[in-house]
Amino acid sequence: MTASINLTNQNLKEGWIQKYKTAPQQLKKMAKVQGLISAFNANTDAVIKISGERIEELLKNHGLDEANLIRDGERQIRTKEDAMRGIIHCFRSGIAEEWLIEEEDVFNWLSEEIAYDKLQMGGQGGIVANVMAVCGVSPVYVHCASLPANQAGLFLDRENLISVDQNGKLQKAHSIDRRNDTPLVHWIIEFDKGDSLSCAGQTITCPKSNRFIATYDPLNFKLHIDEDFAEAMAVESDQVEIIVLSGYQMLRETLGDGSPGRERIDASLLTIDKWRSGKSGQLVHLEMASTQDKVMRKYLLDSLARRVDSLGFNERELIDLLEVMGEKDIAEICAVNTNSVNLFEGMLKLFSYTAVPRLQLHMFGLYLTIQKRDFMVGAEESRNGMQLAAVIAATKAGTGAIDSEEVLLWAKDRAVSDIGLQELKALSDHISKNFGANELPEKGIWANNEFELIAVPTILIDKPVTLVGMGDTISSISLVAAR
Helix, strand or coil: CCCCCCCCHHHHHHHHHHHHHHHHHHHHHHCCCEEEEEECCCEEEEEEECCHHHHHHHHHHCCCCHHHHCCCCCCEECCHHHHHHHHHHHHHHCCCEEEEECCHHHHHHHHHHCCCCEEEEECHHHHHHHHHHHCCCEEEEECCCCCCHHHHCCCCCCCCEEEECCCCCEEEHHHCCCCCCCCCEEEEEEECCCCEEEECCEEEECCCCEEEEEEECCCHHHCCCCHHHHHHHHHHHHHCCEEEECCHHHCCCECCCCCECHHHHHHHHHHHHHHHCCCCCCEEEEECCCCCCHHHHHHHHHCCHHHCCEEEEEHHHHHHHHHHHCCHHHHHHHHHCCCHHHHHHHHHHHHHHHCCCEEEEEECCEEEEEEECCCCCCHHHHHHHHHHHHHHHHHHHHHCCCCCHHHCCCCCCCCCCHHHHHHHHHHHHHHHHHCCCCCHHHHCEEECCCEEEEEEECCCCCCCCCCCCHHHHHHHHHHHCCC
């Protein structure tokens, strides 16, 4: 039995509102972080809403074979026909898919014919850098495989957000223009439920609003590491307290040039080792992201993941990790019933397999962290960091942007979600039966001799303006704000 059995949801919500009042103070503490590196991936997201009428116009103007465009085929973009086939495929099914652009001339065609409505920061590395900078971390060093003016303009115009220019010199990222760099663009082509188009004599109606992503990113595909940045950070890393890693998810077992993808992971390990050489107290976090190639996922787990201090993931990414660990039974249980109890059990498997000192899961309505008892950040500090992350994530969802200090705490007085409390109570009951009595629903903290569990019900926004980059925002703030 849990100590909270007689507490109502309203009682618990009032208690969590009180705990969430630490958020402003935790935000102030982020300015005390002595330097952060965000590496390795940043790109430009080119977002456009496309109508069925516009798709028809493109088909007509370019004389495309419409019969081929409604056939199933390889999920790759080598021609303009492939690009249109992908758009129609996702429009027809109301699903989201990402296809990779392999030819530069297709990139040029999309730039001319599709264009964009707006540009926004893409890539976990770029998103984390902006978030950390606006939260006051100083300095924030961001790695960019490519940094022409369009990409640089997506970084916040802040003196504490720094990268390297064309001469290898550190300066404000927003002002850099490495004009000879290859643009790295992910087209996010959105369409609306109920819209229609005619193709190959058929009327196709979109069953659900969704998007098709066409990605031209030859450098991040192979985890390109900018040598000037790597060398600069080897010097500056004496002043760097935290390193946040991401961008490995696009690697494949065999890269486009025929080389093995594992070589790029090995190369990054050498770079990271130089940044950490002789340093003490430096904390390294890896954001897993959705790594589709199973060989790369397993190698990443067995190499880099075992050498970091903290690992972040969502529900699907945890399930994917369990699969390559050989834990297929618990992976299947989590996939069928994706709830806090099953995911907690999956996290314990991952905790044992990797020996990573800190694991964090961000699921719908609840964040869970498992950390070793001697982890450098205490359980209460970790909870406070997770609460600030929940506030800022809700702010991003509710306002669409977190680009100024004034907006960061917009959601701070909102109640935690009923869904989060339900998941927390279920987890509390499970732990009571299997480990012992706890006060998780009221306090969000429980510990045994081996680890501490921190569980925070989150603030959910009914009609979010955006969900892009939400996991990266949650993971990075949870860790960096835990002070």
